[in-house]
Amino acid sequence: MGYNLILLGPPGAGKGTQAKLLIERYCIPQISTGDILRAAVKDQTQSGARAKEFMDRGALVPDDLVIEIIKDRLSLADTAAGFILDGFPRTVAQADALAVMLKSNGKSIDHVISMTVDNEELVKRVIGRLTCRGCGKGYHQIFDPPAVKGVCSACGAELYQRDDDKEETMRSRLLTYESQTAPLIKYYSSLGLLRPVDGLGSIQEINDTLAKVLEG
Ligand code: ADP
Ligand code: AMP
Numbered sequence: 001m002g003y004n005l006i007l008l009g010p011p012g013a014g015k016g017t018q019a020k021l022l023i024e025r026y027c028i029p030q031i032s033t034g035d036i037l038r039a040a041v042k043d044q045t046q047s048g049a050r051a052k053e054f055m056d057r058g059a060l061v062p063d064d065l066v067i068e069i070i071k072d073r074l075s076l077a078d079t080a081a082g083f084i085l086d087g088f089p090r091t092v093a094q095a096d097a098l099a100v101m102l103k104s105n106g107k108s109i110d111h112v113i114s115m116t117v118d119n120e121e122l123v124k125r126v127i128g129r130l131t132c133r134g135c136g137k138g139y140h141q142i143f144d145p146p147a148v149k150g151v152c153s154a155c156g157a158e159l160y161q162r163d164d165d166k167e168e169t170m171r172s173r174l175l176t177y178e179s180q181t182a183p184l185i186k187y188y189s190s191l192g193l194l195r196p197v198d199g200l201g202s203i204q205e206i207n208d209t210l211a212k213v214l215e216g
Helices: 015-026 033-042 046-056 063-074 092-104 119-127 167-181 183-190 203-215
Strands: 004-008 030-032 083-086 111-116 129-132 138-140 194-198
Touching (some): 004 015, 004 183, 015 111, 015 203, 030 033, 033 046, 063 092, 111 183, 111 203, 119 167, 167 183, 183 194, 194 203
Parallel strands (some): 004 083
């Protein structure tokens, strides 16, 4: 059986990295609003043009836009047996909208995995992050380098540094996280759904911890 999961945590906590491993283990799709928005910016769609100015300054894209994106994505058949939300919800309004959306389809969230990493480590991780232009997989220049420099080990496409992975923008993103997203920790804790996980440790160790949390 699959799971309906949320990965919650600040930028650089390891959500995308762990999501890619969970996809393989549980055969459920990763839904990253960041990836969807970056694709919209690249394709120069109307949503992309609207989102870009917020993304460039490390702010959140307006709720109505991301909620619409998630509504469309969750209506696709590949989410029937479960899904991993990575980077959504990021505000209480998004969490409320998600609950309504799922309920109308007779679904609900099973677990909210809350990953904690201290800010200085988050900055180190994000400024060294390399992202694949093809499949979106993340690497790190030092902590998780690709086998061949500049090339995605999974799909062979080129790796690049995201525009918002500069130190100054990252500091803004951390403040945005504290003020707008961290309140979701209490929100999901009071619903009995929060599963706190220490995000420090090797990628494999954290993956093992997640499997234990999910499989009991
Ligand atoms: P998020 O999706 O939460 O923003 P990522 O999964 O993209 O974070 O990870 C951010 C950066 O940190 C990437 O460069 C990734 O390779 C690296 N990273 C992820 N997990 C770990 C870890 N456990 N230890 C060290 N570096 C990590
Ligand atoms: P991420 O790839 O998750 O680090 O997201 C990159 C950027 O996309 C964020 O800094 C926001 O500007 C925007 N974004 C991604 N997900 C959301 C969301 N759920 N709500 C608002 N903005 C988002």
